[in-house]
Amino acid sequence: MKVTTAKQGFRSVLAAIFLFGALLFSASSANAQTNDADLSLNWVTESEALSALENSVGLLVVDQANYPQGSPNWNNIANHINYYKLIMGLIEEGNTVPVSVGNGVLMMNDDKNASKDLVPAATLTQLKADATTLLTL
Secondary structure, eight states: OOOOOHHHHHHHHHHHHHHHHHHHHHHOOOSSSSHHHHSSSSSSHHHHHHHHHEEEEEHHHHHHHTOOOOOOHHHHHHHHHHHHHHHHHHHHTOOOOHHHHHHHHHTTTTTTTTTTTTTHHHHHHHHHHHHHHBBBB
C-alpha cells in the first residue's frame, strides 16, 4: 500500500507533537545548587555573609602577594577570591546565602566568569566547603 506525501507529513507532525509532549511531562524545573543538607545548616544572615566575604577577600588579596603569580597557592587564593566575589554578587542580587553558595560554584566555570582554565571539580568542592564553613555558625 502506498503512503501519500500528506500522510507522511501528518506522521512527522504527529511524532513531533508526541515527542514535545513527552519532553514537557518529563522535564523538571531547574533548582539552585543546594541540597537539603545545605538548607538545614545554620547560615549567617545576608548582611553578615557580605561582611565576612568582604573581609575574607581583603585578607586573601594580602596573602596572595606572598606567592609568585601562577603558583599553586596563588591560583588557589585567586579561585577563592573569584568564588567569594561571585557569592557576594548573588547575595546582592537578592539570593539567600545557601543559594548563592551553590550557584556560585556553578558560575565558576561559566565563560564570562571563568579564567582561561576551568576549575577542577575537586577544587569546586573544596571552595564550596570553605564558603560553607565561613558562612555558617
